[in-house]
Amino acid sequence: MTDPTTYLSHLELGQPDKTFLDSNELIINMGPQHPATHGVLRVILKLDGEKVLGTECVIGYLHRGVEKIAENRTYTMFNPYVDRMDYVAAVSNGLGYCEAVEKLLNIEAPPRAQYIRVILTELNRLASHQLWLGTHALDIGAMTPLFYTFRDREEILKIFERYCGARLTTHAFRIGGCQYETYEGFERDVEKFLDFAPPKIDEYEELLTGNRIWLERTKGVGKISAADCIALGVTGPVLRASGVKWDLRKAQPYAAYPEFDFEIPTGQNGDTFDRYLVRMQEMRQSLRIIRQAVGKIPEGPIMAKVPKVMKPPVGEIYHSIEAPKGELGYFIVSDGSTQPYRVRVRPPSFVNLQALDIMVRGQLVADVIAVIGTLDIVLGEVDR
Amino acid sequence: MPEETKSPAPTPSGEPKPPAAAKPAAPAKPAGPTPVPWESPMVAKLKARYGSGIEASTYLKQNVLAADASVISELLQVLRDQEEFEYCVDITALHYPQREKQFDVVWILYSFSRNERIRVKAAIVDGGSVSSAVSIWPTANWLEREVFDMFGIRFDGHPDLKRILLPDDWKGYPLRKDYGIIQQDQEWVQINLGIESGQ
Numbered sequence: 001m002t003d004p005t006t007y008l009s010h011l012e013l014g015q016p017d018k019t020f021l022d023s024n025e026l027i028i029n030m031g032p033q034h035p036a037t038h039g040v041l042r043v044i045l046k047l048d049g050e051k052v053l054g055t056e057c058v059i060g061y062l063h064r065g066v067e068k069i070a071e072n073r074t075y076t077m078f079n080p081y082v083d084r085m086d087y088v089a090a091v092s093n094g095l096g097y098c099e100a101v102e103k104l105l106n107i108e109a110p111p112r113a114q115y116i117r118v119i120l121t122e123l124n125r126l127a128s129h130q131l132w133l134g135t136h137a138l139d140i141g142a143m144t145p146l147f148y149t150f151r152d153r154e155e156i157l158k159i160f161e162r163y164c165g166a167r168l169t170t171h172a173f174r175i176g177g178c179q180y181e182t183y184e185g186f187e188r189d190v191e192k193f194l195d196f197a198p199p200k201i202d203e204y205e206e207l208l209t210g211n212r213i214w215l216e217r218t219k220g221v222g223k224i225s226a227a228d229c230i231a232l233g234v235t236g237p238v239l240r241a242s243g244v245k246w247d248l249r250k251a252q253p254y255a256a257y258p259e260f261d262f263e264i265p266t267g268q269n270g271d272t273f274d275r276y277l278v279r280m281q282e283m284r285q286s287l288r289i290i291r292q293a294v295g296k297i298p299e300g301p302i303m304a305k306v307p308k309v310m311k312p313p314v315g316e317i318y319h320s321i322e323a324p325k326g327e328l329g330y331f332i333v334s335d336g337s338t339q340p341y342r343v344r345v346r347p348p349s350f351v352n353l354q355a356l357d358i359m360v361r362g363q364l365v366a367d368v369i370a371v372i373g374t375l376d377i378v379l380g381e382v383d384r
Numbered sequence: 385m386p387e388e389t390k391s392p393a394p395t396p397s398g399e400p401k402p403p404a405a406a407k408p409a410a411p412a413k414p415a416g417p418t419p420v421p422w423e424s425p426m427v428a429k430l431k432a433r434y435g436s437g438i439e440a441s442t443y444l445k446q447n448v449l450a451a452d453a454s455v456i457s458e459l460l461q462v463l464r465d466q467e468e469f470e471y472c473v474d475i476t477a478l479h480y481p482q483r484e485k486q487f488d489v490v491w492i493l494y495s496f497s498r499n500e501r502i503r504v505k506a507a508i509v510d511g512g513s514v515s516s517a518v519s520i521w522p523t524a525n526w527l528e529r530e531v532f533d534m535f536g537i538r539f540d541g542h543p544d545l546k547r548i549l550l551p552d553d554w555k556g557y558p559l560r561k562d563y564g565i566i567q568q569d570q571e572w573v574q575i576n577l578g579i580e581s582g583q
Contacts, residue, residue, distance in 0.1 A: 060549035065565075067534075068558055072565045103444060106417065230471050230496070233523030244496070251499055313417070315443055318492055318503065320473070331492065333478060342559075346474040346492070354526045383549060 024048045028365075032061050036139045036369045039379030043356070043368065050364045055357045062383035070343035075101050075175060075310045078343065083169035085347065086381040088131050091124035091160075092323040094173045099254055100319035100330040101175045104312040107304045113177035114256040115297045119190060120163070120172055121255070122286040126197070127156040128324035129279050133204060136373035140217045145207055152200045159189050176306035182297070190294045194287055201283050208276070218272040222359040222371035225270055232358070233351045236326025238375060241278045242270030248322035260289045272374040311338055325349050325376055345384060349377040419443040426467055434459065446503065453506040457515035460491065460504065464520050469493040469502065472521035475528055477535045481561045486510045487537055491517065513538035534559035551576070
């Protein structure tokens, strides 16, 4: 292993001639194997007592070269790989990729497929937020929400499983539409879930929103201003909790989103508590979208006319969607062959993680855990 | 992808082998849309300023500014300060080994107030560098490090340009076209992981 201090160039270490007792500065290594870093994230902390003076993230432990793999696969073959990036929101990943290639091919998924896509994507957003809430609360010390959220997330995964056979890396969509017709009773299952979920979300809120300990640990912690968010390219619930009302589903609508009524919840303070509130609201908004969609899934085909051998014309496209974590973009360049010339993924987790440093400076070590949780990163997507 | 002006040429050569396609309708696919010049007040302003250093085109409703690498730092600053592109979505690169200027560096920018996205492109030679955008958008820090990590493109003025996803002492730049998909830094693997090969 390389000497850890080699990573510290930008932390401006004090002179090493000070002995440990003279100096108040301390370098602590957190992770990569640490339950609260949500995967293999290593954070080097420079501390003054309990106070964080600076951090540096060391990432790449899960790097699989997804973008390189893409250049060596056909457009269709690469489709399942995108699920392995943000594996807790695999459906969103697939949606972004399929839509990007569809744009390049100049085709559009039929309305029925668009509706199925919206329903599954929003269910996945809910599942992703539930997993975030459970683990985030667990990090901060509240164990009960984890069991509640996992219990309820199970209902969503069951719908996925019945729909496409997989629970996590679903590969639910294909370029041009959906592979599978909805199963018998799909709508009934989703409607049942729509009745089941709202009281459960109330339950989470009952456990946390007014909880003294929760408030102490989240209010004013990891504050980030809207200007900082924009400068650092932070998107998703983190940006919205800082007061920027921006959601790609509204700003640059895709799939069938223009047909649904929903609101963009925002916060004002940009702290961990506001991000929590924003995500709780987003769960309810997702349910609202699903409720509108499930009643009126149009009849018709689920696949557009797609050539068996896909050769998009020479050109390039950037398409992005609002994934549960922020703006997920695909920049695809075609050279006219069956394989993409280049696929660049713009991962929300990677970019959002960069804001960790500014959010924890001056805070306590324990808050680092809270902030990593509130950023809602998935290391599979950070490292790709 | 060859530059937009050349795009109609390679397409027909890609056509002639429809391998027993099940749908006879499929091969009738047109050669695809071609980029058209992009005209807007902003482009006019920029062209007046940089003259032939800038080419603007639109493809699939997406606007691209191809700029000369020498004007990039000024151009990016102008785009943020005067044209309100305050959000740098992504920085990435493309490798065309057959070209003289082998790399295209791509900046994807977004403006909240205009709800508009553009791509800025600059071609540079192998071993060349472009100016860093960290002072314009702090988010460029990690994004440029990733481009450096994967392509070996240097960004002048970056505060801490080092590898980000791969180990610091890794050799080679994986997203270059001449780097094979199963190629790896064997030496690094043997020293650091204590195994013959990572394959």
